[in-house]
Amino acid sequence: MSTAVIRAFISRNPSRKSFFIYAVLLFLTEVLIALYAPAGFIRGFVGDVLVVILLFCMVRAVVSPVEKAAAKNTGDGIKRLFQTPWLAFAVLLFAFAIEFGQYWGLVDKLGLGGNRLARIVIGSHFDPLDLVAYFVGYLILLGCYWKSRQP
Template identity: 40%
Template sequence: MKFNLRYFIYTVLLFAIEVLIALFVHDQFIRPYIGDFLVVILIYCFVKSFLNTPVVLTALGVLVFAYTVEFLQYFRIVEVLGLQHSRAARIIIGSAFEWQDMLAYTMGILAVVLVENMNHHKISK
């Protein structure tokens, strides 16, 4: 474990953006797709804030986690856990499975790997 301030700052900024989207954006594109795109980047940055793990391994772990949460939505996990009346649970966990969300998660993780690789190449030059 090693604390990384840069990733932690990214985590806080992305979390603030996600909260603003959740509270104030009620459209058919930004909230459902950009929010999902950003959430995997947020989770990646959070993990990297505390763990010095390889980029691809961390990215794949976050993607598997996001896919798992999405599949749990298919099985109505919020209702199974008795949290259907909790607005926070419905927002955080989600309540509707959508294949488009899987695509947004995948695109977010691809963006992470691309940016991390570009940064690595800049540093090594």
């Protein structure tokens, strides 16, 4: 990634449009990895790291984080979820839930075992290394957030 892209990603106030562009670029990267990368580190680990960042960018393209002052008001607890660190954590938990769903055979239990798209999107094979990859993606998001907060 170029320095300008990294600066835009970690800027203090990136726009929804920026996150939409990041999400599209990450999605295309994921597709290229799925189509052309051989099984191994890139396909098995880097793709899973990027999927957490992709999900984060997709959510941020739809919702903007709430200002801290507004989030401190009573009744605004749910709005705190959309603050960057909390949203990154929510995405991590979602990724973990999907992975554990694979462990428990969620696709088959939902009756989607014969649906190829469902097997690709939800997955059908549990791998503990995927949990590590998701956590690395989460750490990258936190690193970008903390980097954006430095003067």
